[in-house]
Amino acid sequence: MKILVCISKTPDTTAKIAFTDNNTKFDTNGVQWIVNPWDEWFALVRAIELKEADPSITLHLITVGESDADPIIRKALALGGDEAIRINASPAESQFVAHQIAAIAKEGNYDLVLTGKETIDHNGSTVGGLIAGETELPYISLATKLDRQGNTLTITREIEGGQEVCEVEIPVVVSAQKGMAEARIPNMRGIMAARTKPLKVVEPIATNEYTQVIQFELPAPKSGVKLIAPDQVEELVRLLHEEAKVI
Amino acid sequence: MSILVYIDIANGKIKKSTQEVISYGADLSAITGEKLIGVAIGNCQDQLEELGSFGLQEIVHIGKDSNRNAPAETDAWAIATLAIEKKSATLLFSHSLSGKLLAPLTASRLKAGLVSGVISQPDLTDGFIVKRSVFSGKAFAKVAIKTPTRVLTINPNSYPVKQRNGTAEVTNIALEGPASRVKSISIEKTSGELPLTEAGIVVSAGRGLKGPENWGMVEQLAGELHAALACSRPVADAHWRPHHEHVGQTGVAIAPNLYIAIGISGAIQHLAGVNRSKVIVVINKDPEAPFFKAADYGIVGDAFEVVPQFTAALKKVKAS
Numbered sequence A: 001m002k003i004l005v006c007i008s009k010t011p012d013t014t015a016k017i018a019f020t021d022n023n024t025k026f027d028t029n030g031v032q033w034i035v036n037p038w039d040e041w042f043a044l045v046r047a048i049e050l051k052e053a054d055p056s057i058t059l060h061l062i063t064v065g066e067s068d069a070d071p072i073i074r075k076a077l078a079l080g081g082d083e084a085i086r087i088n089a090s091p092a093e094s095q096f097v098a099h100q101i102a103a104i105a106k107e108g109n110y111d112l113v114l115t116g117k118e119t120i121d122h123n124g125s126t127v128g129g130l131i132a133g134e135t136e137l138p139y140i141s142l143a144t145k146l147d148r149q150g151n152t153l154t155i156t157r158e159i160e161g162g163q164e165v166c167e168v169e170i171p172v173v174v175s176a177q178k179g180m181a182e183a184r185i186p187n188m189r190g191i192m193a194a195r196t197k198p199l200k201v202v203e204p205i206a207t208n209e210y211t212q213v214i215q216f217e218l219p220a221p222k223s224g225v226k227l228i229a230p231d232q233v234e235e236l237v238r239l240l241h242e243e244a245k246v247i
Numbered sequence B: 001m002s003i004l005v006y007i008d009i010a011n012g013k014i015k016k017s018t019q020e021v022i023s024y025g026a027d028l029s030a031i032t033g034e035k036l037i038g039v040a041i042g043n044c045q046d047q048l049e050e051l052g053s054f055g056l057q058e059i060v061h062i063g064k065d066s067n068r069n070a071p072a073e074t075d076a077w078a079i080a081t082l083a084i085e086k087k088s089a090t091l092l093f094s095h096s097l098s099g100k101l102l103a104p105l106t107a108s109r110l111k112a113g114l115v116s117g118v119i120s121q122p123d124l125t126d127g128f129i130v131k132r133s134v135f136s137g138k139a140f141a142k143v144a145i146k147t148p149t150r151v152l153t154i155n156p157n158s159y160p161v162k163q164r165n166g167t168a169e170v171t172n173i174a175l176e177g178p179a180s181r182v183k184s185i186s187i188e189k190t191s192g193e194l195p196l197t198e199a200g201i202v203v204s205a206g207r208g209l210k211g212p213e214n215w216g217m218v219e220q221l222a223g224e225l226h227a228a229l230a231c232s233r234p235v236a237d238a239h240w241r242p243h244h245e246h247v248g249q250t251g252v253a254i255a256p257n258l259y260i261a262i263g264i265s266g267a268i269q270h271l272a273g274v275n276r277s278k279v280i281v282v283i284n285k286d287p288e289a290p291f292f293k294a295a296d297y298g299i300v301g302d303a304f305e306v307v308p309q310f311t312a313a314l315k316k317v318k319a320s
């Protein structure tokens, strides 16, 4: 079995969000970069667990990004995985990213493509489904549990108002979320090993442009908090009713 | 030409977020003159006709085996096929759990540009430009869609529901297309509570409550407000509350009309999931708690005193 885990580079959760060039570019000044939490904590760790249970599994990591994504993919490799692939291009839009990953997934005959639920910067929740569309593989979204018996996967996913347990034969694309695994911290041996694991750089395939970000905007700043004395809770109720009109 | 809206059904009920998406479609159709068509897949026929009052002009109901009611790849196939037949240039889903499965699969089939998490009507003056929420609610992006067919998912609670005068004609067809390769084994429903993402009011509490045994007063306040419950991440991690109540950057992202945060410090990762709320009330005993900077109303005080008084004050208003 061959597993491909999609790894995205995102700003740290505490990063200050600002824009430059007339609000057309994310201001990367002083920003720390991390592996997207959903990819690291759930998709990658579950893939590593599957490999621990069955060492014959080949586990590859993939990212679409420029060379500044190398340290991030190495961080992911420090947790586990045999090698990484970087598609050498800026991940400008989700269709582009999905087409690149789909091309590798098809060419490499991967049996399980795992993505995170969403990226914490783009917040699309779309790349997994688009990869499934391009590769014409079944797609299971927002999985909270994944078990394997040979070529059959039993997966629990979140649906409106509950959970669905489903069964699917590989090959398949799955997006992973909380519940799938417990986050791990890389150890020294993993970090050392990651330095020498192969990182293949592949040039992107040509695709059409589907969408284009024109400009970013920051929300209007809050006008400031109105403080109410703790013994005046009735006044808060009045304000919520008459001023804010939310109750 | 038409606009196609996916009608989301959960546990046999049409979702509030679907009313929002229909309202979005109706406002768009008023500008473009395209027909507004709804597609529903599953067991819901008796509720469909009333959707005309939100602006749908036609509804296609695709019947489906009731114990296979969860959205599946065949549904995306059916939606895409219908979109081609009805010449739909714009397809609308909610950015819900169903939309997150179906929208990308449908967009792929139609080779459509896909924008998720849309929060406002498109600007049509120069192409088709929509605004979406990015950076976990800390910013917005204006995105131009370049393809002739477009798929949008609309963020729940970001578009007002409007009642209109109208009726929709319902046609019934059978679900065709390739069988889903994903076999549904069982569906487990969570209790009848309102999904967090759709709740108009959310009452949330954090580590300041000291322990799970103290949630009674929070539940009472929520009950009085018909609100959904939420919590901060450490609270879910400590199993004081179930994981699905964890809101924030690595939990559920919400945008209710009113968010009440009790004993939550307001860490940046928590704010990232709740900062799109229209009105934020913070109750915290520490005047320096960062949450006050993001709040509209605040009480600096002990939750164990303030929360029961809050519930009592609401009861009093109701009684008068």
Ligand SMILES: Cc1cc2nc3c(=O)[nH]c(=O)nc-3n(C[C@H](O)[C@H](O)[C@H](O)COP(=O)(O)OP(=O)(O)OC[C@H]3O[C@@H](n4cnc5c(N)ncnc54)[C@H](O)[C@@H]3O)c2cc1C
Pocket (backbone or CB within 6 Å): A013, A037, B205, B206, B207, B208, B209, B231, B232, B233, B234, B235, B246, B247, B248, B249, B250, B251, B262, B263, B264, B265, B266, B267, B268, B269, B270, B273, B283, B284, B285, B286, B289, B301, B302, B303, B304
């Ligand atoms: C990568 C990453 C992702 C994260 N994602 C999330 C996320 O998605 N969601 C999330 O919530 N957190 C997240 N966190 C954790 C976050 O950084 C904070 O640690 C967390 O939000 C704090 O929870 P809290 O406010 O409940 O607890 P605390 O920070 O301990 O705050 C408790 C608050 O209660 C107040 N208090 C105490 N007693 C009382 C009383 N009697 N009455 C009134 N107030 C009282 C205190 O003044 C304090 O402000 C994440 C962290 C990281 C590193």
Ligand SMILES: Nc1ncnc2c1ncn2[C@@H]1O[C@H](COP(=O)(O)O)[C@@H](O)[C@H]1O
Pocket (backbone or CB within 6 Å): A006, A007, A008, A009, A036, A038, A039, A043, A062, A063, A064, A065, A091, A094, A097, A114, A115, A116, A117, A118, A119, A122, A123, A124, A125, A126, A127, A128
């Ligand atoms: N540039 C990228 N490279 C590799 N994987 C990505 C990239 N962008 C997104 N993904 C994967 O797709 C998932 C969903 O991303 P998104 O649709 O952007 O929210 C992420 O959790 C990643 O697993």
